[in-house]
Amino acid sequence: MSENGNLFAQQEANRRRSRRLVIGFILFFAWLGFGGDFIFYEYTKGAGPGAYHHVVPFFGIILTIIAAGMAWWAWTTGPKRVLWSTGARELTDPQTPQEQQLDNVVEEMAVASGLPKPKIWIIPDADPNALATGHDANTSSIAVTQGLLDLCSRDELQAVVAHEMGHIKNLDVRLMTQLAALVGAVTLIGDGVGRMFFYGGNPLGGLGGGRRSGGGDRDDRGGGNGVLLIVLLVFWILSWILAPIIMRLMALGVSRDREYLADAMSAQFTRNPLSLATALGKIEDADAPTKSIKGGAAQMCIADPTGRHLNSKEGKLAELFGTHPPMALRIARLKAMGYQAPPAAIPGSR
Amino acid sequence: MGLIVLLIIVVVLGFWFVGVYNGLVALKNQVFNAWKQIDVQLKRRHDLIPNLVETVKGAMNFERDTLEAVVTARNKAIAVQAPAAGAAPSAQQVQQTAAAESQLTGALGRLFAVVEAYPDLKATGNVAQLQEELTSTENKIAFARQLYNDTATQYNTKQQQFPANLVAGFAKAAPAELWEISDAAERENVKVDLSMNPKK
Numbered sequence: 001m002s003e004n005g006n007l008f009a010q011q012e013a014n015r016r017r018s019r020r021l022v023i024g025f026i027l028f029f030a031w032l033g034f035g036g037d038f039i040f041y042e043y044t045k046g047a048g049p050g051a052y053h054h055v056v057p058f059f060g061i062i063l064t065i066i067a068a069g070m071a072w073w074a075w076t077t078g079p080k081r082v083l084w085s086t087g088a089r090e091l092t093d094p095q096t097p098q099e100q101q102l103d104n105v106v107e108e109m110a111v112a113s114g115l116p117k118p119k120i121w122i123i124p125d126a127d128p129n130a131l132a133t134g135h136d137a138n139t140s141s142i143a144v145t146q147g148l149l150d151l152c153s154r155d156e157l158q159a160v161v162a163h164e165m166g167h168i169k170n171l172d173v174r175l176m177t178q179l180a181a182l183v184g185a186v187t188l189i190g191d192g193v194g195r196m197f198f199y200g201g202n203p204l205g206g207l208g209g210g211r212r213s214g215g216g217d218r219d220d221r222g223g224g225n226g227v228l229l230i231v232l233l234v235f236w237i238l239s240w241i242l243a244p245i246i247m248r249l250m251a252l253g254v255s256r257d258r259e260y261l262a263d264a265m266s267a268q269f270t271r272n273p274l275s276l277a278t279a280l281g282k283i284e285d286a287d288a289p290t291k292s293i294k295g296g297a298a299q300m301c302i303a304d305p306t307g308r309h310l311n312s313k314e315g316k317l318a319e320l321f322g323t324h325p326p327m328a329l330r331i332a333r334l335k336a337m338g339y340q341a342p343p344a345a346i347p348g349s350r
Numbered sequence: 351m352g353l354i355v356l357l358i359i360v361v362v363l364g365f366w367f368v369g370v371y372n373g374l375v376a377l378k379n380q381v382f383n384a385w386k387q388i389d390v391q392l393k394r395r396h397d398l399i400p401n402l403v404e405t406v407k408g409a410m411n412f413e414r415d416t417l418e419a420v421v422t423a424r425n426k427a428i429a430v431q432a433p434a435a436g437a438a439p440s441a442q443q444v445q446q447t448a449a450a451e452s453q454l455t456g457a458l459g460r461l462f463a464v465v466e467a468y469p470d471l472k473a474t475g476n477v478a479q480l481q482e483e484l485t486s487t488e489n490k491i492a493f494a495r496q497l498y499n500d501t502a503t504q505y506n507t508k509q510q511q512f513p514a515n516l517v518a519g520f521a522k523a524a525p526a527e528l529w530e531i532s533d534a535a536e537r538e539n540v541k542v543d544l545s546m547n548p549k550k
Contacts, residue, residue, distance in 0.1 A: 097478065097479065100483075104482065104483070104489075107486070108489045108490050109493070111497065112493035112496060112497060113497075114383075114387070114497050114501075154485075158489075271496065
């Protein structure tokens with residue numbers, strides 16, 4: 001079927017995005033670390049024979065080790081920490097009819113999507129929301145809030161769970177976990193280095209330590225590159241300051257398209273796009289923020305837990321800064337799938 | 351020069367052949383796997399039914415036929431299930447299973463409708479729980495069937511489309527049978543007798 005072919009294309013696209021993300025991250029860090037080394041090397045090159053020559057790129061090596069370690073740690077523990085930060089409890093032995101229903105619905109959607117059954121978590125929050133996280137289909141988790149269980153009918157709950165299964169089947173969960181890990185690493189290191197810039201006095205003194213004199217001026221371009229050096233230095237410092245913001249914007253851009261696709265996959269699994277439309281309507285109407293879900297996990301939820309007011313307007317601002325597309329648009333697309341609205345009525349439909 | 355061009359064409363064709371061949375084999379295995387998923391769900395349904403019958407029997411003395419219809423349909427369905435061990439489903443097996451199971455679906459549908467008509471029965475926790483369990487099982491069967499039909503359609507389309515159909519013979523690809531509703535029983539609307547008259 002065409003949507004299945006599309007699915008493999010989507011998985012492949014996500015794998016490509018994952019690779020590009022990691023490569024981009026490595027290059028960015030290489031610039032942050034080894035770029036600084038290069039500037040320092042150029043800066044100390046002209047100094048006298050007794051002065052310090054920056055030859056060994058300590059800055060780059062140390063930063064690479066720290067960043068790799070942090071990204072690895074964030075990747076392996078990421079899903080656990082997301083669930084932990086929401087205060088969710090795992091549903092292993094369903095007791096109440098409500099829990100039994102959730103357990104059954106998740107299993108049904110696992111059957112429909114042909115994936116192993118994910119772990120189920122319940123977030124004790126009265127606002128309806130749901131999220132999926134994990135590394136791949138075998139280690140995934142789906143978490144729903146108590147509010148969603150209380151508010152939605154069986155069909156609506158099924159549609160929401162199917163949306164989350166769509167994220168898992170697309171490998172969105174992997175991309176998101178990766179993204180969160182990298183954003184976290186950059187933000188933390190950026191904060192640390194920023195503190196050194198602003199409070200540590202000599203900007204490069206902090207990490208560039210290890211006084212060692214070395215010879216070997218392999219590349220002597222003369223003294224005419226003073227301006228170039230300053231431009232490089234300014235650009236380098238700017239990258240440090242802007243790093244967390246750039247990473248965040250990248251995260252936003254990646255996550256918004258995913259929502260339309262997961263909505264479509266929910267419709268494919270349940271063959272009932274209208275129940276997801278009504279569920280999204282209910283989630284939208286309960287306009288209290290989901291307090292348990294922190295900003296860092298926002299792009300993993302079915303509806304933006306923080307800036308919901310942005311999503312209700314179909315403005316350019318909402319398009320740019322929301323982690324999710326405007327709810328009205330999503331509902332309109334779903335209704336078109338259920339033949340309840342003409343496709344022409346959807347702005348931005350292709 | 352001509353030799354090199356020829357060589358390149360042969361290599362490209364070889365890669366294309368291997369790619370299509372492997373794609374077809376992967377799809378075939380997906381179809382088998384999807385069929386096994388249906389089997390798992392059907393087995394669960396068969397195991398649940400005696401439980402359900404036991405629970406509602408006492409309270410539904412005057413709905414004997416409905417209950418009996420469920421039990422016979424289940425036994426028939428199990429009898430069909432038996433030969434389908436391991437191997438790929440033949441067209442005949444798919445049809446037989448589909449027919450027997452749709453009988454069972456129809457019988458269960460009538461039983462559900464009857465249970466709805468007995469509020470006292472519905473109110474007991476046991477029945478409500480069983481009903482959720484059976485609803486879920488019915489859903490799972492429907493979703494497993496949906497996955498099987500989707501995968502089988504994808505497999506059939508792939509092997510019939512040109513030029514992949516040239517490779518289909520080498521990959522021993524044969525069209526998979528879809529699970530269709532062949533029996534009128536499943537299409538039938540459920541009729542409920544609310545007169546509460548004892549039946550024989």
